[in-house]
Amino acid sequence: MRKSLFAILLIATPLLAPALVMASGGHGPELEHSGIDLKDKASLQRGAKYYVNYCQGCHSLQYSRYNRVAADIGITEAQLEKFLIFGDAKSGELMTNALRPEDGEKWFGTAIPDLTLATRWREPDWVYTYLKSFYVDDSRPYGVNNLVFPDVGMPHVLAGLQGVQEAVYKGGGHEDDGHIAGLKLVEPGTLTPEEYDNMARDITNFLTYVGEPMKLERRRLGIYVLLFLGLMFFLTYNLKKEYWKDIH
Template identity: 80%
Template structure:
């Protein structure tokens, strides 16, 4: 029996370690709020303007997003749709997959479900964790996604960060213990954090648009089951009263 349990542990342990993310930087809490429509609207604006040139949301439609985040059809067409796309279409772009792979060395992922297969905290930390690395093709690397192929699309806003190593230096000689802003961007660190949080909030919504409604219905389902359980208990007592 003990041998069987030990074998089961050896089988499951690698998957548990993989699911926990293994070793890596501590993720910052995104502190998102899916009920904050102003944040969702800003996140949609930032995503369309800074991310959608390369990344798609191929499981989301423009008009569904507009309805959920509280903007009108006119606002959708004026601020979120560029080119010839129509409001009922999926949120894709004109970048051919083979071109993206040639330019960046890897296929460019669709981000509809990024916070489902990663997490909101992972995405929030990722957006804040670019740093200068001259060994990389685009001159930057990322703490939570080592050897990332994507350039820092928000560098002008965040500024330039350097890695701080365990020996106190910035040019190697130990593992990275943190990042230091050496060249400010057009946003203050607090403003950039808010922007990263808005993008994370929006992509968390996109990953599961029904999440708030699911939670609301879940409360009623649990209440129904509680009442049904109580009634079933009373019925059981009545049915078995002559036996007990």
């Protein structure tokens, strides 16, 4: 018995380790709650608009098709072609871009990731906090760094909207200390902080949908499956009792 329990622990420990690390809080900054709602079609539509205008030039969504996205977020084919498709792409094509991998490595020092599964291998709160956590850092090639992604290789493409943030160091310290307590907006953008928060939330909501388009449907069907299994268990259990009653 002890050997069996020990074997189970050996197998389970590597699987549980990431969850235990996340539960302990890790060493990164505290993530902000995104508060996304996949049922909010207006938010998904805004998020799609922001994404294709500000993000898709570099980051593709190579596992998503334009027409499937349009159907899921509640826009027509005409609206799709007018507002979300640029260039000569067709509505049935994948949401890729013209940026070659070798150009991405040349300009940014690393291959630019596809973001279809960004909220699956991170999490929505991480993406939301990331979009809000750029700050001035003159030591970086593009003059910015990020709290949740230290030494990030990309520029802050939304800086004109959010504004410019500077790091506030613990105890009034200096950047050499490396202990950042928070960020301070020193140069406003075209959006207010509340408007930018909503924009970051909409982009996160859209990317969460893209990562698993069937999530809401899967949950809806899951309820019926569980109810069916519960009913079958009830019927099977009573059938078993009726079948064996004369024997026991």
